[in-house]
Amino acid sequence: MFRLRLWRPGFRRAHASSRPAGGATSLNWKRAGKLLPVPALLYWLIPILVPDGQLGNATLRMLIANLMSPQALFDQRSPGARLVGNLITIKGKGKPHERVLSTVRERPTPRVVLDMPVVVDIAPGALLAFPDANPSLMTLPQYPIAGGAPFVPSTPFVSTPPQGLQIPPGPLLPPLVGFIPGGIPSPPSSTPVTPAVPVASNPPGNNTPPGGTPDTPPGGTPGTPPGGTPGTPPGGTPGTPPGGDVIVLPEPASWTMMLLGLVGIGGFSRRRKPQAGKNGAR
Amino acid sequence: MAHDRFRMFGRCLILAAGLILLAPRGIAEAATDPVSASRVLYSPDGYPQLTLPDGRRETIRSMLAITRQMHFGEFVWDEKSVPLGPVWVRVDLARQLLSVFRGGHEIGTAVILYGTDGKPTPTGSLKILEKNPHYYSRSYHAPMPFMLRLTNDGVAIHGSSVQEGRATHGCIGVPIDFARLLFGAAKKGDLVAVLPAQEPQADRVK
Numbered sequence: 022m023f024r025l026r027l028w029r030p031g032f033r034r035a036h037a038s039s040r041p042a043g044g045a046t047s048l049n050w051k052r053a054g055k056l057l058p059v060p061a062l063l064y065w066l067i068p069i070l071v072p073d074g075q076l077g078n079a080t081l082r083m084l085i086a087n088l089m090s091p092q093a094l095f096d097q098r099s100p101g102a103r104l105v106g107n108l109i110t111i112k113g114k115g116k117p118h119e120r121v122l123s124t125v126r127e128r129p130t131p132r133v134v135l136d137m138p139v140v141v142d143i144a145p146g147a148l149l150a151f152p153d154a155n156p157s158l159m160t161l162p163q164y165p166i167a168g169g170a171p172f173v174p175s176t177p178f179v180s181t182p183p184q185g186l187q188i189p190p191g192p193l194l195p196p197l198v199g200f201i202p203g204g205i206p207s208p209p210s211s212t213p214v215t216p217a218v219p220v221a222s223n224p225p226g227n228n229t230p231p232g233g234t235p236d237t238p239p240g241g242t243p244g245t246p247p248g249g250t251p252g253t254p255p256g257g258t259p260g261t262p263p264g265g266d267v268i269v270l271p272e273p274a275s276w277t278m279m280l281l282g283l284v285g286i287g288g289f290s291r292r293r294k295p296q297a298g299k300n301g302a303r
Numbered sequence: 304m305a306h307d308r309f310r311m312f313g314r315c316l317i318l319a320a321g322l323i324l325l326a327p328r329g330i331a332e333a334a335t336d337p338v339s340a341s342r343v344l345y346s347p348d349g350y351p352q353l354t355l356p357d358g359r360r361e362t363i364r365s366m367l368a369i370t371r372q373m374h375f376g377e378f379v380w381d382e383k384s385v386p387l388g389p390v391w392v393r394v395d396l397a398r399q400l401l402s403v404f405r406g407g408h409e410i411g412t413a414v415i416l417y418g419t420d421g422k423p424t425p426t427g428s429l430k431i432l433e434k435n436p437h438y439y440s441r442s443y444h445a446p447m448p449f450m451l452r453l454t455n456d457g458v459a460i461h462g463s464s465v466q467e468g469r470a471t472h473g474c475i476g477v478p479i480d481f482a483r484l485l486f487g488a489a490k491k492g493d494l495v496a497v498l499p500a501q502e503p504q505a506d507r508v509k
Contacts, residue, residue, distance in 0.1 A: 089343045091351055091363050098369045099398035100414050
């Protein structure tokens with residue numbers, strides 16, 4: 022109820038008579054303030070208008086003594102006093118510096134983020150492992166396996182294949198059907214291959230796969246990840262969710278500023294209304 | 304009606320503030336010598352006096368008209384039309400200022416550095432004991448150009464890089480160009496009054 026009355030336009034003027042007596046005090050202060058220009062004018066005009074008179078000379082001398090005395094000049098030009106205990110070091114560097122061990126004191130200064138080179142500057146071959154982790158596995162010969170995913174043997178097993186080793190077919194180790202140049206055939210044949218041919222593998226000491234050169238990933242240029250420009254994550258701009266647009270939520274400071282602006286606009290419009298009523302109604 | 308009164312009151316206030324602000328400047332310009340407008344000349348029948356730490360009083364005939372705040376590393380030197388006379392130096396640690404007087408006229412002033420709280424600058428009425436334009440401190444491994452030694456334990460006025468936040472080991476650091484001028488103006492035996500930092504009211508105008 023009280024709030025509603027406060028927000029009603031013209032409420033303050035209508036209830037001016039019920040204000041406490043403090044308003045009279047502020048009115049007196051306002052009246053006294055009107056007299057301030059008088060001594061200021063006298064202070065300024067007396068030495069100017071009566072320069073040769075005794076009053077003018079005395080006032081001028083007093084003013085000079087007060088305003089241009091050596092102490093006043095020292096005070097005006099002083100950069101300020103130094104506080105006791107203000108300085109914690111002697112001959113400080115003026116700005117905060119890093120405290121490091123003497124062994125790492127000579128390390129190069131790291132560049133700031135804005136001076137960092139763009140992502141194109143990546144050395145060739147740095148992204149060879151992308152997207153797979155181990156490039157050495159990509160150079161290994163591929164063995165097509167009937168009815169399942171290709172089996173990648175471990176490194177010691179492939180690098181030194183024993184001569185004439187008969188690998189018995191078992192449930193854990195699927196039978197090897199032979200070496201197919203060019204990699205895994207796609208789509209994989211659903212027809213089971215008869216395990217008749219013994220194992221064929223690279224000779225020892227030759228790790229070059231028939232499909233490519235070592236250190237070259239299949240299907241890509243060094244330094245360029247498959248599916249995009251270097252530095253751009255696959256799927257869009259960084260920071261953009263793959264699902265759609267970003268929902269921007271204002272921070273509390275923005276909300277506060279907006280609310281303050283609205284309150285200010287409301288206050289100004291509320292102030293103007295009584296003036297219009299004053300001119301029109303009264 | 305009330306609105307007009309309020310406007311009138313505001314105008315009067317602005318006018319009064321302007322008059323108050325402009326009045327000291329106009330009076331000061333009227334009081335200074337028209338030949339040297341950058342100097343505040345005092346009337347011969349009422350020269351102000353500065354009391355030194357040992358009780359002596361020095362008469363001031365004119366001051367450099369610097370009515371603004373000086374910054375660290377800044378100095379003013381103007382000895383134009385100032386007659387020859389005894390030179391004395393006033394070092395105000397409280398205000399971080401150094402002033403050079405010749406014959407009662409101020410000819411130079413600068414912002415200074417002084418000793419830290421752990422190594423304070425000695426105060427009192429001192430004398431220039433030694434002059435050396437190319438002094439190199441063996442204690443601190445630092446050049447101290449245009450050195451004017453004040454005490455036997457190494458306190459001196461010398462050129463330094465005067466920057467805010469810095470301090471000395473007890474010496475009085477002034478800008479190097481100012482130190483050169485001071486070195487040329489002062490001689491051995493001249494008075495250097497060092498006022499303490501804690502009692503700025505030590506010297507008063509009489």
